[in-house]
Amino acid sequence: MEIGPILRALSRNKLGVILISLQIAFTMTVMVNAVFIINERSKLMARPSGLDEPNTFYLSSTGFGDQFNSQVTERDDLELLRNTPGVIDATPTNAIPISGSGSSDGLRIENDPTLPATPAAVYFTDEHSVNTMNLTLIAGENFSASDMTYQSSNERRYYRKAIVTLALAEKLFPEEGLAAVGKSFYRDQAPVQIVGIVERLQAPWPNSFFVEQAMLVPLNFTDATSTYLIRTEPGQRDRLMVEIEETLAGNNPDRIIRGLKSLQETREESYRLDSSMATILLVVIVTLVFITSMGIVGLAVFGINRRRKQIGTRRALGATQLQILRYFMLENFFVSGVGVSIGAVLTIAFSIALSSLFEMPTMDWYYTPIGMLLLIAIGQIAVLGPSARAAQIQPAIATRSI
Amino acid sequence: MFLYYLRLSALSYRRNPILSSLMVMAVAIGVGAYMVIFTLNFVMGGDPIPQKSDQLFHVQLDSGNPNTQDDPPKQLTYLDATALIQANSAYRETATSKISGILEPEGDGIRPFSIVGRGAFADFFPMFNTPFLYGDGWDQSADRDLQQVAVLTKELNERLFGGADSTGETVRLHGNNFQIVGVLDDWAPVPKFYDINNGAFDGSEEIFIPWNLIIPLDFPRNGNTNCWKTPEAGPDGFLNSECVWIQYWVELRSGDDEAEYLQFLNNYAAQQKEFGRFPREMNNALFNVEEWLMKEEVLPNETKILSALAAMLLAVCLLNTIGLLLSKFLGKSGEIGVRQALGAHKGSLFLQHVIEAGFIGLLGGILGLAIAAAGLEGVKVLLGDNLMITDWIHLNPTVVAITLVLAVLATIFAGFYPIWRACSINPAIHLKTQ
Numbered sequence: 144m145e146i147g148p149i150l151r152a153l154s155r156n157k158l159g160v161i162l163i164s165l166q167i168a169f170t171m172t173v174m175v176n177a178v179f180i181i182n183e184r185s186k187l188m189a190r191p192s193g194l195d196e197p198n199t200f201y202l203s204s205t206g207f208g209d210q211f212n213s214q215v216t217e218r219d220d221l222e223l224l225r226n227t228p229g230v231i232d233a234t235p236t237n238a239i240p241i242s243g244s245g246s247s248d249g250l251r252i253e254n255d256p257t258l259p260a261t262p263a264a265v266y267f268t269d270e271h272s273v274n275t276m277n278l279t280l281i282a283g284e285n286f287s288a289s290d291m292t293y294q295s296s297n298e299r300r301y302y303r304k305a306i307v308t309l310a311l312a313e314k315l316f317p318e319e320g321l322a323a324v325g326k327s328f329y330r331d332q333a334p335v336q337i338v339g340i341v342e343r344l345q346a347p348w349p350n351s352f353f354v355e356q357a358m359l360v361p362l363n364f365t366d367a368t369s370t371y372l373i374r375t376e377p378g379q380r381d382r383l384m385v386e387i388e389e390t391l392a393g394n395n396p397d398r399i400i401r402g403l404k405s406l407q408e409t410r411e412e413s414y415r416l417d418s419s420m421a422t423i424l425l426v427v428i429v430t431l432v433f434i435t436s437m438g439i440v441g442l443a444v445f446g447i448n449r450r451r452k453q454i455g456t457r458r459a460l461g462a463t464q465l466q467i468l469r470y471f472m473l474e475n476f477f478v479s480g481v482g483v484s485i486g487a488v489l490t491i492a493f494s495i496a497l498s499s500l501f502e503m504p505t506m507d508w509y510y511t512p513i514g515m516l517l518l519i520a521i522g523q524i525a526v527l528g529p530s531a532r533a534a535q536i537q538p539a540i541a542t543r544s545i
Numbered sequence: 546m547f548l549y550y551l552r553l554s555a556l557s558y559r560r561n562p563i564l565s566s567l568m569v570m571a572v573a574i575g576v577g578a579y580m581v582i583f584t585l586n587f588v589m590g591g592d593p594i595p596q597k598s599d600q601l602f603h604v605q606l607d608s609g610n611p612n613t614q615d616d617p618p619k620q621l622t623y624l625d626a627t628a629l630i631q632a633n634s635a636y637r638e639t640a641t642s643k644i645s646g647i648l649e650p651e652g653d654g655i656r657p658f659s660i661v662g663r664g665a666f667a668d669f670f671p672m673f674n675t676p677f678l679y680g681d682g683w684d685q686s687a688d689r690d691l692q693q694v695a696v697l698t699k700e701l702n703e704r705l706f707g708g709a710d711s712t713g714e715t716v717r718l719h720g721n722n723f724q725i726v727g728v729l730d731d732w733a734p735v736p737k738f739y740d741i742n743n744g745a746f747d748g749s750e751e752i753f754i755p756w757n758l759i760i761p762l763d764f765p766r767n768g769n770t771n772c773w774k775t776p777e778a779g780p781d782g783f784l785n786s787e788c789v790w791i792q793y794w795v796e797l798r799s800g801d802d803e804a805e806y807l808q809f810l811n812n813y814a815a816q817q818k819e820f821g822r823f824p825r826e827m828n829n830a831l832f833n834v835e836e837w838l839m840k841e842e843v844l845p846n847e848t849k850i851l852s853a854l855a856a857m858l859l860a861v862c863l864l865n866t867i868g869l870l871l872s873k874f875l876g877k878s879g880e881i882g883v884r885q886a887l888g889a890h891k892g893s894l895f896l897q898h899v900i901e902a903g904f905i906g907l908l909g910g911i912l913g914l915a916i917a918a919a920g921l922e923g924v925k926v927l928l929g930d931n932l933m934i935t936d937w938i939h940l941n942p943t944v945v946a947i948t949l950v951l952a953v954l955a956t957i958f959a960g961f962y963p964i965w966r967a968c969s970i971n972p973a974i975h976l977k978t979q
Contacts, residue, residue, distance in 0.1 A: 419924070
């Protein structure tokens with residue numbers, strides 16, 4: 144092996160080594176951290192909301208004028224929706240999961256406002272919500288129609304029963320598990336009883352720290368605006384979105400129908416920033432790898448051209464083509480080795496900076512070694528072409544133009 | 546001499562087109578990518594109202610929950626907003642908040658539609674330098690007398706009146722007629738500093754009405770409402786509650802005014818403490834526009850992270866350029882040797898190559914502008930229509946200038962070492978092999 148000569152040759156071309164190894168180091172820093180960010184974002188985006196997203200949509204009805212009666216309208220609308228063929232169920236709600244807009248409350252297990260409260264998203268809805276949202280009731284029971292209360296959204300809110308998510312139940316009553324059913328918590332200094340626990344239902348805010356803490360409450364607002372969440376049989380959603388909007392808009396001149404949207408569109412919009420970030424980062428990674436590869440090729444070609452005569456001499460003295468190829472591959476391996484070592488330090492430093500500045504999770508340990516291997520592989524691939532051409536140099540060149 | 550060197554640069558480019566084009570590309574990609582992120586940071590982190598951002602102050606009164614230790618609420622309660630308006634202690638001031646309502650156009654041409662509007666005081670328009678296409682804002686008497694007047698945005702005027710001068714016409718909103726007194730020209734400050742509660746990069750509301758009408762006409766509130774204490778029962782329960790939902794801005798003309806106004810706020814809070822309100826320690830605050838945007842960290846983390854990554858991308862491109870310049874200039878050793886032998890100064894050789902590097906940088910910068918423009922267009926497509934207003938995402942003159950200067954300077958900087966190496970060659974060696 145020609146490790147000795149390679150190292151001695153490299154030590155004469157320090158600048159070349161520095162240039163390439165720094166490029167590799169920066170490329171690795173950006174690539175590894177970017178891949179980590181992309182992975183984190185896709186993990187966030189992959190969390191299920193608990194709903195039957197592909198088959199669910201929603202719309203709002205807002206009444207105006209003196210003749211408009213919101214309670215009658217809502218009752219008629221819901222009856223119509225639930226009896227529409229293809230609709231599995233429909234429910235009124237104040238907020239849509241993942242949409243980014245909703246209502247929250249602070250809950251306590253003791254009636255003492257000075258104690259810290261557990262935050263939870265509140266869905267003001269009715270007894271059809273569990274079925275419409277396709278939630279799995281794992282303990283307790285659903286509301287009944289007689290649990291429903293109706294009031295204006297500006298009034299002091301009054302409710303005595305709630306169906307909570309398992310995450311919320313565990314937060315309020317650690318170690319009780321499903322036995323939290325039947326227990327009460329306090330909100331606004333009044334007790335609320337947990338009548339049921341659902342496996343999962345996300346809060347409307349995907350970036351919230353309490354995104355898994357949500358509850359359903361049998362309360363409905365009598366305001367002029369009602370929002371209906373509608374679940375359809377598979378494959379019926381797009382047809383029903385059009386038909387239901389037309390029917391509702393046509394059957395009452397004193398209101399308008401707005402905000403028709405599927406849950407899939409809502410998810411796509413809510414995570415738009417995350418998906419944009421992922422795309423931009425991907426473009427950055429590809430660009431960087433391309434530029435660094437070009438840099439490696441460029442400097443390798445330059446180095447080989449300067450040493451054509453030496454290569455010819457070595458070949459004349461009996462070195463095989465494979466040995467020449469090996470020489471340049473090994474040379475690149477050493478330079479890359481320096482690069483990824485600096486890169487490992489930079490990568491970890493940058494990731495620590497990111498997690499401390501932007502409250503991001505810390506990077507898993509395996510990202511750095513995988514990044515190192517990957518960049519060495521990229522370097523070897525980039526230098527393969529120029530090395531192969533170097534191996535083609537004729538031994539006869541050694542005898543020319545002396 | 547400069548032109549001569551420039552011609553030499555062009556000649557040199559043509560002699561070694563592949564290497565030179567690679568350099569131009571490396572500079573272009575690095576600078577282009579960096580400028581995409583720079584533009585986002587520059588505008589999103591910029592000053593939305595540079596003429597008077599140090600005279601406009603966001604008011605915070607600490608009416609918050611005594612059991613938590615967070616910052617004072619970002620908005621005011623109804624009690625406090627109305628009290629401050631009545632005290633009338635600032636040069637200009639406005640309480641303001643978002644509303645929504647159904648707008649019923651006249652005739653059968655357009656169906657009623659839902660609209661987001663803003664309640665404001667007369668001072669809102671002169672305070673925030675809103676541009677008017679037709680008419681003007683309303684008078685302070687309109688605020689006092691609860692006159693039903695409205696200012697429309699250009700888009701809404703377009704939709705309702707086909708863009709004609711609609712001042713004097715009426716528009717029916719939330720079941721009430723409003724007389725149009727003014728139509729705004731394009732106005733969408735980025736960030737939307739006057740209300741960052743529901744997205745700092747949202748567009749402006751479509752219709753403006755006197756804020757004093759919100760309660761009497763029972764307009765639905767649109768925006769954030771935060772209550773640390775549940776309102777009492779009854780119709781006035783909400784108005785007398787500790788729920789915050791109103792933004793408050795004052796315009797002050799000097800530093801003394803600022804201290805004086807803060808003192809006024811503290812006095813007001815002390816007085817409220819006597820009524821049993823404001824249970825926390827006194828912590829009222831005045832922030833000017835830039836301080837407020839900084840404090841609320843409106844610049845998304847994404848763009849901050851991206852700028853660090855883009856800087857590294859630029860660094861890689863420049864390292865690349867150093868390597869390429871080294872190859873190129875060392876390849877010219879023969880020519881340099883001849884020139885030196887013929888008596889050229891080291892200084893003029895140096896200058897010649899600085900100009901050559903700058904020439905390459907300039908080409909890279911121009912190509913970089915194209916990359917940046919394409920990149921910004923891509924970002925716009927990625928963000929889509931509904932997330933935020935994206936009209937500002939394009940190259941602006943400042944960014945163009947910065948791009949070109951950055952490209953030239955960075956390439957010259959990258960060229961220093963290669964040039965120094967090339968110019969410190971012993972000419973004798975190269976003359977020998979000629």
